[in-house]
Amino acid sequence: MNVEKELQRIAKIVDRSLFSYLEQGQPEKLMKAVRHYPEAGGKRLRPILAYVVAQAIRMQGKRAIPFGCALEIIHNFTLVHDDVIDQDPVRRGRPAVHVLFDVPTAIIAGDAMFARGFEVISEIKTSPVNVNRLIRLTSTTVWLIAEGQQMDFDFEKAEKVSPEEYLEMVEKKTAVLFSCAAEGGAIVACGTESQIRSMREYGRLLGIAFQIWDDVLGITGDEKTLGKPVGSDIRNGKRTLIIVHALTQLAKRGNKKRGEALLSALGNQNATQDQIARAIEALKDLGSVDYATRIALDYSDKAKICLKSLDKSKERELLSSFADFAVGRAT
Amino acid sequence: MNVEKELQRIAKIVDRSLFSYLEQGQPEKLMKAVRHYPEAGGKRLRPILAYVVAQAIRMQGKRAIPFGCALEIIHNFTLVHDDVIDQDPVRRGRPAVHVLFDVPTAIIAGDAMFARGFEVISEIKTSPVNVNRLIRLTSTTVWLIAEGQQMDFDFEKAEKVSPEEYLEMVEKKTAVLFSCAAEGGAIVACGTESQIRSMREYGRLLGIAFQIWDDVLGITGDEKTLGKPVGSDIRNGKRTLIIVHALTQLAKRGNKKRGEALLSALGNQNATQDQIARAIEALKDLGSVDYATRIALDYSDKAKICLKSLDKSKERELLSSFADFAVGRAT
Numbered sequence: 173m174n175v176e177k178e179l180q181r182i183a184k185i186v187d188r189s190l191f192s193y194l195e196q197g198q199p200e201k202l203m204k205a206v207r208h209y210p211e212a213g214g215k216r217l218r219p220i221l222a223y224v225v226a227q228a229i230r231m232q233g234k235r236a237i238p239f240g241c242a243l244e245i246i247h248n249f250t251l252v253h254d255d256v257i258d259q260d261p262v263r264r265g266r267p268a269v270h271v272l273f274d275v276p277t278a279i280i281a282g283d284a285m286f287a288r289g290f291e292v293i294s295e296i297k298t299s300p301v302n303v304n305r306l307i308r309l310t311s312t313t314v315w316l317i318a319e320g321q322q323m324d325f326d327f328e329k330a331e332k333v334s335p336e337e338y339l340e341m342v343e344k345k346t347a348v349l350f351s352c353a354a355e356g357g358a359i360v361a362c363g364t365e366s367q368i369r370s371m372r373e374y375g376r377l378l379g380i381a382f383q384i385w386d387d388v389l390g391i392t393g394d395e396k397t398l399g400k401p402v403g404s405d406i407r408n409g410k411r412t413l414i415i416v417h418a419l420t421q422l423a424k425r426g427n428k429k430r431g432e433a434l435l436s437a438l439g440n441q442n443a444t445q446d447q448i449a450r451a452i453e454a455l456k457d458l459g460s461v462d463y464a465t466r467i468a469l470d471y472s473d474k475a476k477i478c479l480k481s482l483d484k485s486k487e488r489e490l491l492s493s494f495a496d497f498a499v500g501r502a503t
Numbered sequence: 504m505n506v507e508k509e510l511q512r513i514a515k516i517v518d519r520s521l522f523s524y525l526e527q528g529q530p531e532k533l534m535k536a537v538r539h540y541p542e543a544g545g546k547r548l549r550p551i552l553a554y555v556v557a558q559a560i561r562m563q564g565k566r567a568i569p570f571g572c573a574l575e576i577i578h579n580f581t582l583v584h585d586d587v588i589d590q591d592p593v594r595r596g597r598p599a600v601h602v603l604f605d606v607p608t609a610i611i612a613g614d615a616m617f618a619r620g621f622e623v624i625s626e627i628k629t630s631p632v633n634v635n636r637l638i639r640l641t642s643t644t645v646w647l648i649a650e651g652q653q654m655d656f657d658f659e660k661a662e663k664v665s666p667e668e669y670l671e672m673v674e675k676k677t678a679v680l681f682s683c684a685a686e687g688g689a690i691v692a693c694g695t696e697s698q699i700r701s702m703r704e705y706g707r708l709l710g711i712a713f714q715i716w717d718d719v720l721g722i723t724g725d726e727k728t729l730g731k732p733v734g735s736d737i738r739n740g741k742r743t744l745i746i747v748h749a750l751t752q753l754a755k756r757g758n759k760k761r762g763e764a765l766l767s768a769l770g771n772q773n774a775t776q777d778q779i780a781r782a783i784e785a786l787k788d789l790g791s792v793d794y795a796t797r798i799a800l801d802y803s804d805k806a807k808i809c810l811k812s813l814d815k816s817k818e819r820e821l822l823s824s825f826a827d828f829a830v831g832r833a834t
Contacts, residue, residue: 197646197650199654201653253610256607257610275588276587277653277656279610280584280588281649283584283613283649284649284650286617286618287617287643287644287645287649289642290641291642291643294635294639295639300630300631303635304625304631304634304635304638308622308625310621311619311621311622312618312622314615315528315615315618315619315622317614317618318611318614319528319530321611322533322608325607326530326532
């Protein structure tokens, strides 16, 4: 099975519904801001996850699409606000919402998308009890995302961040939404409570693997494929697992040359391309990129173990490949 | 009946629940930001409205409290984001969230409050069908609030805003949440569909009256009682009904002196106290304050007519007094 092709096939199914949820509203400026990121692309991983889980449990993929779309809208809302918070000017190779329009419009558009996500969930055609459960799941998830965003933002000014703190932040900021997608897919498909729990855990582990790999790509990836400048995490002083590891190594072993190379660029918005290149070299030399890759692979492997709660099927295979893809992809 | 005392009595009942919904979470900085506006006060008008409507229909006020608290949390979330958008440094006599902390924390705290609001609704002890209905009602309401915020923000740069456009903006930005509170109170109390519709309309008309009176207070009110500087709407170039009326009058009649007095202060962040005082004088002379007061009273009167769908009761009386209070209050 070619996992990327399969994901793209399902993404197209998702998109046919997704944009129908983003049509109604005014003024036009707000609607353009609301549609800007969804139109710019994205892999639709969260709706795909909900779809494939529901398909694996009871061939109910189609019924999971509205919930998946709601999560995609909510995911995009968090990106809009995140870019304001991080003052990131570019997303998916296009200007960020707050750059294309302005900060107020980006704040309002994010709020509007959040509201639309819940509206979409409230209209899902399943039992009212299930709808309530999805609403509760999603609202507690978004609360945790906010906790993760706050941690992430506070980390930039923190003296020291431990790998454990980093992992807690990533679990909240990123993994809970993957977890919510997989759990919600299982709920919509009326899976057993044990399956629902396993899928929640699968999504959580997958999400952590995904984010750590994202951090790796931000260092080793290709600028054009990524749609954002390589090294922007370094410039922004983001405490990714790679950087957390490197700083710990430096504190332990005190490697002056590498330390200087990293610290002259970390959190330095005006760092030159050359400074960024030398910081990346230092991160590789310190073994930090390899370390993060290893941890990501470990989470991905653990995610796959959760799949045992499902009967064997083509879709279960796909979920397994999905976990591999999360830590092998180029974008 | 002393309406203010009665409102304060119910506000106390609301507050006993409200803060229990704002305890759980971390980090502490985020939680402080989340509680900052609710702790600073506020009249709790939206939860009170839900309570009194539910009480009037079937003596079910207590059952409406969680829904009312959710709306109060959502209302406060919109205030947090609004203050970032308007760069307002003060709210309820205390520094705004983005001033006390920073803009990122204010954005994140607002999002978190939004999520908590929906979580609270999802846990309401009524039939799952009712919960779904409340979720749908609230999510479409918040979408409309975002539309209203966008209109309000865009108005500041608009050449001309008509009274009709102003009223559409106010309906969305403010009145829909009053409407949602009254309608939700009726839903929780299992009112008839006709009562639910009447309460929605009562809340809508009351909300418009309330906001126009708020604009009047922003010009004629007392700084200490209001907790914000008189004339800040003028400095921010807000298109309130008073200002919309004044600009229309000036365009029609061309009163040079008053025009200069108003325009030198409108949208001028550096306007002196004296300039603001002269602008206020001009607004009064042009009949704009009287005009807005008249319109507010008219909406309040229409709101009271909607109460005919309820049986006579002490609570119906209170809803009628509430409509009077909306346009007579000093804060």
